[in-house]
Amino acid sequence: MVDQYPAIVLLAPFFAAIAVSLLGNWKSGFCLPLTVLSLVISLMSSIALLGQVAESGEVVYLLGGWPRPYGIEFRVDPLNGLLLVVICTIALLSSIYSIRAAAVETPDKCPQFYTLYLLLVTGLLGMSMTGDAFNLYVLVEVASLTSYALIAMRSKRAVLASFNYIIMGTIGASFYLLGVGYLYMKTGSLNMVDIREVLLESGLYTSETILVAFMMIMVGVWIKMAFFPLHGWLPNAYSYAPSTASCVLAPLVTKVTVYVMIRMMFTVFGPEYVFVYLGWSDVVVWMAIVAILAGSILALAQTDLKKMLSYLIVAEVGYMVGGVWLANETALVGAIYHVISDAFMTLCLFLAAGAIITKTGKYCIKDMEGLFRKMPWTMVGFVIAALSMIGIPPTCGFFSKWYLINGGIEAGNWGYVAALLISSLINAILFFRVIEVAYFKKESTDSDKEETVSGSSGVGEPPLTMLGPLLVTAVCLLLIGIFNQEIVILIRQAVSSFGPLGFIG
Amino acid sequence: MRALGTIAVILTGALLLYASGDFPAWGEPYSPANDSRVSRHYILKSFEETSVPNMVTAVLADYRSYDTLFETVVIFTAGIAIISILRGPVDKRVRLRRASEKSLRQSNLILAQTCRLLVPVIQMFALYVIAHGHHSPGGGFQGGVIFGASLILVALSFQLQTALDRISEKRAMILAGIGVLIYSGIGLTCVLLGSNFLDYSVLSKVLPLSAIEARSYGILGVETGVAFTVTAIMFAIYANLSSHGRMKGGL
Secondary structure (H helix, E strand, C coil): CHHHHHHHHHHHHHHHHHHHHHHCCCCHHHHHHHHHHHHHHHHHHHHHHHHHHHHHCCEEEEECCCCCCCCEEEEECHHHHHHHHHHHHHHHHHHHHHHHHHHHHCCCCHHHHHHHHHHHHHHHHHHHHECEHHHHHHHHHHHHHHHHHHHHCCCHHHHHHHHHHHHHHHHHHHHHHHHHHHHHHHHCCCEHHHHHHHHHHCCHHHCHHHHHHHHHHHHHHHHHHCCCCCCCCHHHHHHHCCHHHHHHHHHHHHHHHHHHHHHHHHHHHCHHHHHHHHCCHHHHHHHHHHHHHHHHHHHHCCCEHHHHHHHHHHHHHHHHHHHHHCCCHHHHHHHHHHHHHHHHHHHHHHHHHHHHHHHHCCCEHHHCCCHHHHCHHHHHHHHHHHHHHHCCCCCHHHHHHHHHHHHHHHCCCHHHHHHHHHHHHHHHHHHHHHHHHHHCCCCCCCHHHHHHHHHHHCCCCCCHHHHHHHHHHHHHHHHHHHCHHHHHHHHHHHHHHCCCCCCCC | CHHHHHHHHHHHHHHHHHHHCCCCCCCCCCCHHHHCHHHHHHHHHHHHHHCCCCHHHHHHHHHCHHHHHHHHHHHHHHHHHHHHHHCCCHHHCCCCCHHHHHHHHHHCHHHHHHHHHHHHHHHHHHHHHHHHHHCCCCCHHHHHHHHHHHHHHHHHHCCHHHHHHHCCHHHHHHHHHHHHHHHHHHHHHHHHCCCCCCCHHHHHHCCCCCHHHHHHHHHHHHHHHHHHHHHHHHHHHHHHHHCCCCCCCCC
């Protein structure tokens, strides 16, 4: 039982997906309980797995019983152990949220919706657990196909946004696959650890093919994570998607892809190749600085709440890419910590936005007037997430920025530090603008007209199944912030296993 | 925008050309991909370890079986995705081209009879390809596509409805789910028998086979699952795309 935890984490949502697709057509009442149950099982075993990893180091699970490098293996270290817990928690919270939202947004497609939802979670869990470069591609495909479908399920606009995403996503995946193909051509192996060994043994650092393979893989994951200027697909896709889908897509897909980038850089190619031999870190950090600023400024230009949040994701991706490429331990710890905290912040914001939009039916920031009076608890969740995005102390956003900024100072990259501070200021403007409208602005003057509308739609607190996950997420934001020490110790354990980061001067 | 696209294409092309300078020679038998530890192991040991004469099948469905499971899931997902996007509200299903259908049915005696003759042969061949994957090129994906093609042929040469009468879309999706379930169920049985996921050798505990032979039969089992899924999804995708998700009319 104990040594099967990695399998249980992945297989619980996977079998639930098959069960939902088989039983759901017969009785759609089965969908939701199965989904929630499987995610609870998955969450519990991922926590147990993380405990196991924290205690005794890396856990390897051989699929089919074939030893490395002949078969495929799951490799769980503290880094992806943490990520698994985050994925399971977020998937569980959004699935509870979906009880009402899915019934409204995608009626009579319930079985399909939950099958795709569970397969998406399976894909993301598989992406974070696998120790095989090609297997990663297969699971990226599962995760992407399901997200295209989930986005397109709602409306005509969403179909177009999803089509853009399909084109961009497929290009990204093809780049990644081409890179893996080149790697295989030179090393003859697909296992991540094995590839690194072969690269070192056969002295392949000078090979042009390996260089191009690295570039292809990086461009591929950058497209997938919407790294500016490759972000074109993201804002529309996430803002037009059904709100349950965007609640699980927005926090997870980009973050898991950032994890894939870290895995590729540190486990497959190795920091000594990426930082010492290539020495491009400055260029990429400057790209990240541009991404942070561009994302923030574009967010400032939005009037639609969900679009604004989507552009913020673009800026946050810049934080993480920059942190990873600063090539020192503090910044890397900060970037990984930010992956976790940003996943929860984004979830919290999208849950709040989803609740507001379902209750009021309004998308624009300027229509949010008087929301504090109508739905105070929802706005409490929103404000906590906003404070975390800005980086106010007890929330986790502060600590991740703290590590990132310290890392930037350590690396002597003042541009990155400045970009982080400017982007925090812009976040403050963005969120206080929303809060100002929602708190201070009186409802519109033609009050009798307003009343009839609000009377019929009954604007008030959203149902408990929406509010619960939102408040739990908000509490998580505080907890992740307060217990940052424990999380950072785990992350450091992972980072130290990557070997020296090879930061020179 | 167009200029940007051109620049991106030229840059990528130049990169690819640059990378090719360091490629192993064309057809080189001792290139890393052919002569690495992994490939050598597959070539020398695969028959000994799995008792499958076809090396490709052994790698695909045993050494890297987990990959293949998720390839099957990708196909399954594609089917569900297309249905969930195309399927509109139920009341929108309108009757299309009723009159033209009738005339079509009467006027194509030759087409109908040819199809009648061909379909059983195609399906027999599909089963052969599935079953013979152990010895020759073939297996679940290829056989499944051929079987699916036979159903599409029925839909093309009669009407979509004729094919749907035999396998409705709902039933096709259930078959697809069962296919994935067969594959992953075999994997799960291995876990329940006390080994790792998809480690077929433990099936020898319940089957009257040696551990090595159990691997071979495990592969046959998962190939069957793949064939179910591929057949059903091929047909479901065709039925949905050709009728805009209305399941009426068709091409």
